[in-house]
Amino acid sequence: MACNKEAIKLMHQYLDDELSTDDKSKLQAHLKSCTSCQQHYQELKKTNTYMKSMDQINVPHDFTRNVMNNLPKEPKRVGYKRWMKTHPIVTAAAIFFVLMFAGLSSVWNGNSQLTVSKQKDLVIENNTVTVPEGVTVDGDLVVKNGDLIIEGTVKGDVVLINGKLISDQKSSDPYLAAAIGGELKQIDQIFDWVWYNIKKSINDVFSFKVNTIYTLHALV
Amino acid sequence: MENAIKQKIKQVKKGDQAAFADVVSFYQNKVYQICYRMIGNVHEAEDLAQEAFIRAFVNIQSFDDNRKFSTWLYRIATNLTIDRIRKKKPDYYLDADVKGTDGLDMYSQLASDQKLPEEEVESLELQSYIQTEIMMLPPKYRSVIVLRYLDELSLLEISEVLDIPIGTVKTRIHRGRESLRKRLRHM
Incomplete structure (x- = not known):
């Protein structure tokens, strides 16, 4: 029975579709000459057939509904997090505004020197x-x-x-x-102050332009 | 179909819980089958399959879209089932009902000199006999055999589902099949 171990390995590989053509013919030749291996091979084939004949069993019809009813309700926090992930630009804009107003009010309140x-x-x-x-x-x-x-x-x-x-x-x-x-x-008021600053910078830019234009006219 | 499922999973990831229902109904029988063949009890199998889907839903963000969803889902299901088997005490009682049969108990699994006439009953008996034999395998062989035969997964897929090297998958299939051969050869 020295042939057994080697041949049985080949049989399993054959059943798993893992055998090269060379090895296949080697196995076939061996099976023809060795009755105990032949017997073993038949038994393995039978096992394979039995296993493959197992019926597909189906879940109870309300299985999907049960799963859906048992899903955890996701906490709101997770919802916000995911929303932020999917809307990065809006999130960035929101963070920008928060920081801007915080900075602005600290400038307004913090600087009380005359x-x-x-x-x-x-x-x-x-x-x-x-x-x-x-x-x-x-x-x-x-x-x-x-x-x-x-x-x-x-x-x-x-x-x-x-x-x-x-x-x-x-x-x-x-x-x-x-x-x-x-x-x-x-x-x-802070809004007056902001408005004043905006107006001031716009005026500065505007008057600068006007000045430049006048200067250019003068040069011409 | 694979693409349709991918689409559904993207929707689930974006927070569309309802899209998950389609994923469940597509895979439910496969997952249930794996759990049942490994645990051998319909109620526990249903429980495990449900748990597997819930875990998949909760952890959906960690699923990598480039991989096969079934592989990921089966891994969750087999891991859960193997954990459950480990926690369970061996429960073979001769007068316990054989699950999946109507009123058959373990005495019917013993060799009997009377032959049952109806073919239907024989087939039912064969089915539950094979199931019992699968249950006799150690869990690590059981999972490999179930994935190989019931779901007809390739060796590579099995190695991915169970996260073990492909060489180990081969060895376990060979040993599991050998062990089943010894039990089933007299049938």
Whole structure:
């Protein structure tokens, strides 16, 4: 029975469609000459046939419905996560806006120091800026986080950010109006402030263009 | 069909739970078959098949679209079933009902000198006899034999489903088949 081990291996390989033509003929030749191997081979064939004759069994008809009813309801958090994955641009835009407003409000709230646009002869006490009598401010005057008293004159615009214009007893309203050559703007709200900045930058760009055009005209 | 299923799975991944129903009804019999032939009990098989589909649904995001869905699903099902077999105590009682038969108990599996006349009953008996013999195999041979014969998977697919080298698949099929031969040769 020395043939057995080798031949049986070949039989299994044959049943698994794993045998080369050479080995197939080798196995066939051996089976013809060896009755015990022949017997073994027949038994294996029979096993194969039995196994393949096994009926396909079917699931109960409500199986799919049962599975669907038992699926976990997905938590909302997962839903958001997936939505963000599938809409990356919207997510990026949302994050951008959140960060922008956070940055903006921290700039608005965080910077409470008094700042005044650089003009000569202004008197600064505590949180109050005074344009003394007899003093004329040629350009615009911007005061941030502070109040303003005008006793002299301002030729340009006056912008008050987070502060107010104090009129003392001496100065009545008509006098004040006369003292400011340009507009008076008071900005107390963040949106006003944002709007002011936007307007300012647009104006800057615009006036720059106009200036350039004039200059070009002058050159021509 | 494979493409239609791929499409459905993409929908499921995007959160369309209803699309999963089509996936289930397409694979349910295959999965149930694998579980039943390995565990040998219709109720447990149904339970395992259901669990396999639920796990597939929960972990659908980890399924790689470039691979075959059936391979992935069968792996979940066989792993679950093998785990269940390991946890189970051996349960062969002679008076226990043979599952899948109506009122046959294990006594009917013993060699009897009376021959049953009706062919139908014989066929039923043969089926459950073979099933019993499959159940006698150690689980690691059982899974390979079930995938090979009941689902007619290729050796390569079996090696992918069970995550074992193809050489191991071959050895286990040979040994499993040898063991079945010894039990079935007198039939």
